[in-house]
Amino acid sequence: xxxxxxxxxxxxxxxxxxxxxxxxxxxxxxxxxxxxxxxxxxxxxxxxxxxxxxxxxxxxxxxxxxxxxxxxxxxxxxxxxxxxxxxxxxxxxxxxxxxxxxxxxxxxxxxxxxxxxxxxxxxxxxxxxxxxxxxxxxxxxxxxxxxxxxxxxxxxxxxxxxxxxxxxxxxxxxxxxxxxxxxxxxxxxxxxxxxxxxxxxxxxxxxxxxxxxxxxxxxxxxxxxxxxxxxxxxxxxxxxxxxxxxxxxxxxxxxxxxxxxxxxxxxxxxxxxxxxxxxxxxxxxxxxxxxxxxxxxxxxxxxxxxxxxxxxxxxxxxxxxxxxxxxxxxxxx
Amino acid sequence: xxxxxxxxxxxxxxxxxxxxxxxxxxxxxxxxxxxxxxxxxxxxxxxxxxxxxxxxxxxxxxxxxxxxxxxxxxxxxxxxxxxxxxxxxxxxxxxxxxxxxxxxxxxxxxxxxxxxxxxxxxxxxxxxxxxxxxxxxxxxxxxxxxxxxxxxxxxxxxxxxxxxxxxxxxxxxxxxxxxxxxxxxxxxxxxxxxxxxxxxxxxxxxxxxxxxxxxxxxxxxxxxxxxxxxxxxxxxxxxxxxxxxxxxxxxxxxxxxxxxxxxxxxxxxxxxxxxxxxxxxxxxxxxxxxxxxxxxxxxxxxxxxxxxxxxxxxxxxxxxxxxxxxxxxxxxxxxxxxxxx
Ligand SMILES: Nc1ncnc2c1ncn2[C@@H]1O[C@H](COP(=O)(O)OP(=O)(O)OP(=O)(O)O)[C@@H](O)[C@H]1O
Ligand SMILES: Nc1ncnc2c1ncn2[C@@H]1O[C@H](COP(=O)(O)OP(=O)(O)OP(=O)(O)O)[C@@H](O)[C@H]1O
Ligand code: SF4
Ligand code: SF4
Ligand SMILES: [Mg+2]
Ligand SMILES: [Mg+2]
Numbered sequence: 309x310x311x312x313x314x315x316x317x318x319x320x321x322x323x324x325x326x327x328x329x330x331x332x333x334x335x336x337x338x339x340x341x342x343x344x345x346x347x348x349x350x351x352x353x354x355x356x357x358x359x360x361x362x363x364x365x366x367x368x369x370x371x372x373x374x375x376x377x378x379x380x381x382x383x384x385x386x387x388x389x390x391x392x393x394x395x396x397x398x399x400x401x402x403x404x405x406x407x408x409x410x411x412x413x414x415x416x417x418x419x420x421x422x423x424x425x426x427x428x429x430x431x432x433x434x435x436x437x438x439x440x441x442x443x444x445x446x447x448x449x450x451x452x453x454x455x456x457x458x459x460x461x462x463x464x465x466x467x468x469x470x471x472x473x474x475x476x477x478x479x480x481x482x483x484x485x486x487x488x489x490x491x492x493x494x495x496x497x498x499x500x501x502x503x504x505x506x507x508x509x510x511x512x513x514x515x516x517x518x519x520x521x522x523x524x525x526x527x528x529x530x531x532x533x534x535x536x537x538x539x540x541x542x543x544x545x546x547x548x549x550x551x552x553x554x555x556x557x558x559x560x561x562x563x564x565x566x567x568x569x570x571x572x573x574x575x576x577x578x579x580x581x582x583x584x585x586x587x588x589x590x591x592x593x594x595x596x597x598x599x600x601x602x603x604x605x606x607x608x609x610x611x612x613x614x615x616x617x618x619x620x621x622x623x624x625x626x627x628x629x630x631x632x633x634x635x636x637x638x639x640x641x
Numbered sequence: 642x643x644x645x646x647x648x649x650x651x652x653x654x655x656x657x658x659x660x661x662x663x664x665x666x667x668x669x670x671x672x673x674x675x676x677x678x679x680x681x682x683x684x685x686x687x688x689x690x691x692x693x694x695x696x697x698x699x700x701x702x703x704x705x706x707x708x709x710x711x712x713x714x715x716x717x718x719x720x721x722x723x724x725x726x727x728x729x730x731x732x733x734x735x736x737x738x739x740x741x742x743x744x745x746x747x748x749x750x751x752x753x754x755x756x757x758x759x760x761x762x763x764x765x766x767x768x769x770x771x772x773x774x775x776x777x778x779x780x781x782x783x784x785x786x787x788x789x790x791x792x793x794x795x796x797x798x799x800x801x802x803x804x805x806x807x808x809x810x811x812x813x814x815x816x817x818x819x820x821x822x823x824x825x826x827x828x829x830x831x832x833x834x835x836x837x838x839x840x841x842x843x844x845x846x847x848x849x850x851x852x853x854x855x856x857x858x859x860x861x862x863x864x865x866x867x868x869x870x871x872x873x874x875x876x877x878x879x880x881x882x883x884x885x886x887x888x889x890x891x892x893x894x895x896x897x898x899x900x901x902x903x904x905x906x907x908x909x910x911x912x913x914x915x916x917x918x919x920x921x922x923x924x925x926x927x928x929x930x931x932x933x934x935x936x937x938x939x940x941x942x943x944x945x946x947x948x949x950x951x952x953x954x955x956x957x958x959x960x961x962x963x964x965x966x967x968x969x970x971x972x973x974x975x976x977x978x979x980x981x982x
Contacts, residue, residue, distance in 0.1 A: 323816065325808065349848050350820025366815065405819050405846075406761040462938050463709035486819065489845050492709045492875050493919040494934055501930050519820070519848035522921035526930050545925035563849040564923050565878035567905065574860075574882050576853025580804045 310337035317374035319360045326585040330356035332537035343514040345524030348534030354517045358483045401474040405485040408466040411458040418454030424476040443472040464495035483515045533557045536582045536592040543618035553620040658696035659869045665693045665729035689715040691893035700867040704880035707890030713873045717839040754830040758841035760822035764814045771810040797828040820846040841873045881905040889913045892949045899975030909977040
């Protein structure tokens with residue numbers, strides 16, 4: 309049994325125009341100490357999935373079904389009080405998208421970390437302060453800067469403070485939502501390295517949400533590709549990158565900008581992101597897929613294991629397995 | 642790209658710079674502690690932009706890359722006078738906009754727009770998407786009817802692939818994903834059809850498929866309509882693809898500037914070289930997380946003497962501590978500030 313398991317998780321937002329099917333039957337598992345990368349188009353439901361796991365949904369967000377299991381224990385039907393005391397932040401914590409800009413500008417950074425400890429654990433302020441200093445040290449910030457204000461920190465340092473806050477209560481699983489998008493590549497490498505070292509040292513499991521395939525390549529064992537609220541492909545990062553089986557994944561991998569390539573047009577995947585209130589019938593990718601046919605429009609493909617741990621939801625996975633570059637002609641057009 | 646270049650409208654003289662920036666300086670004064678006040682001496686300040694000069698030709702895209710916190714956003718905001726620089730000139734279409742009164746500036750505002758970096762901070766959470774995107778039209782009294790306003794907002798939303806537009810128009814920012822907010826920020830800048838856009842990390846939250854669409858849109862606007870861009874980014878790969886020129890900033894200064902291909906393929910400055918070597922490869926079989934340029938990022942309150950990179954530069958020699966290198970042209974408009982480049 310995997311340490312952390314998500315089964316058929318479904319969460320919709322109620323809106324005036326209908327239900328936004330942001331998370332629609334998502335399943336995956338993570339082994340202890342492993343890192344799973346989640347990539348996918350803007351608006352496909354990555355952050356929503358993360359906030360659902362932490363049960364931090366806005367009022368209009370509603371869990372429609374599915375299960376989340378940690379060490380076999382079911383988390384979704386646990387009473388909120390118990391979830392808050394035992395799970396959220398203590399066992400599962402999160403680095404929120406855009407969080408480094410959410411540090412409180414009028415509070416000293418060290419105090420903000422202390423605060424995170426004090427709200428979740430019953431310890432003395434002295435003890436919390438000592439732990440906050442340790443955490444700063446752990447993320448590579450001199451504890452002497454405990455009393456600095458956020459504006460006195462660079463972006464990379466603020467991001468490291470946010471990471472320290474996520475680690476404040478020794479969680480087992482950290483969900484990082486776009487943790488380095490705001491940083492330059494040198495600082496990004498430093499921050500990722502800090503996360504990676506901590507992960508190895510503390511045996512943390514991690515879910516890394518990012519649109520940046522190179523970050524996942526560097527940080528994660530496995531990768532799941534999301535499209536329109538669903539996972540369409542999942543496998544080891546090596547397998548998925550070298551042999552993508554879903555047309556969308558193949559497009560993503562192919563369109564990833566390469567600094568070594570000369571000047572050329574920027575590649576993208578033609579077509580627009582799907583409307584999650586009224587998603588396309590059958591395979592949700594069919595309006596943009598060069599391989600789509602009648603069956604794709606009518607019948608939703610099942611998510612199936614192809615080889616080892618590599619699974620995909622596509623009627624024509626064998627076409628890509630054959631190594632055909634299905635995006636070639638589209639790109640020329 | 643050859644075909645795109647030939648589409649440039651007749652009448653756009655591409656040799657004349659649309660924007661010329663001379664020795665621009667923007668410092669943020671710090672409140673002084675009692676002790677230092679008693680001691681006297683100069684008022685301490687964050688030297689966010691510390692003497693920057695460059696030109697952008699009409700229809701060009703100038704990419705700005707550099708360290709987090711090196712002053713890119715401050716410079717971009719200063720270009721539109723959203724923050725008041727202390728010194729320098731910003732000559733836009735022949736006029737030094739730093740000398741204009743607010744009334745004189747207003748018509749220019751229509752021509753100059755900015756895509757703000759942080760879509761989480763820059764949007765009024767109480768306005769819906771329609772109001773956010775329509776706001777610049779209203780401020781400039783540009784539309785004559787509600788229908789026209791709706792039409793223009795729809796068009797701007799469609800340009801950034803927020804489709805169908807009506808699905809999003811009446812949502813509030815908290816009902817959008819990070820990348821969707823970012824696209825709203827872009828739509829708001831496009832709705833006035835400006836001549837000049839400062840795009841501050843406009844696609845940092847977008848995946849390659851939508852990002853490609855937006856960057857191609859920028860490219861099309863610049864080559865077909867002569868729109869001029871200052872494009873601030875951390876993404877060197879796409880900068881190379883869409884920019885005509887790239888400027889590299891470190892601690893409030895340009896350390897290198899030149900044609901995009903030259904800067905990426907034959908960088909001259911040690912900081913540019915470090916940046917390029919830190920770009921991650923999208924290959925799980927090749928781990929490339931490494932530390933380049935060790936040492937703490939110095940702060941912009943007391944920048945290092947001489948060359949600002951010297952405490953971290955692998956090539957530093959004694960002269961680097963004492964004398965600040967000037968930005969000099971090494972040929973073909975490729976400028977660099979390093980004693981040993
Ligand atoms: N509170 C809400 N009410 C209604 N719809 C919402 C709400 N929050 C998010 N959405 C919608 O749900 C979908 C998924 O949003 P989510 O933030 O999970 O996307 P994401 O994959 O994290 O995207 P990004 O990469 O841009 O951050 C989007 O279409 C978004 O517009
Ligand atoms: N309003 C302000 N008051 C004081 N200092 C400021 C202010 N705005 C910015 N700064 C400081 O000026 C410097 C430059 O900041 P700026 O936001 O321009 O950097 P940047 O290059 O855009 O960084 P990033 O890549 O993280 O966006 C930083 O040290 C920052 O802390
Ligand atoms: S199921 Fe059909 S439409 Fe969907 S990805 Fe596969 S081939 Fe394309
Ligand atoms: S001037 Fe000296 S310290 Fe500065 S970049 Fe060149 S070699 Fe390095
Ligand atoms: Mg998100
Ligand atoms: Mg910035």
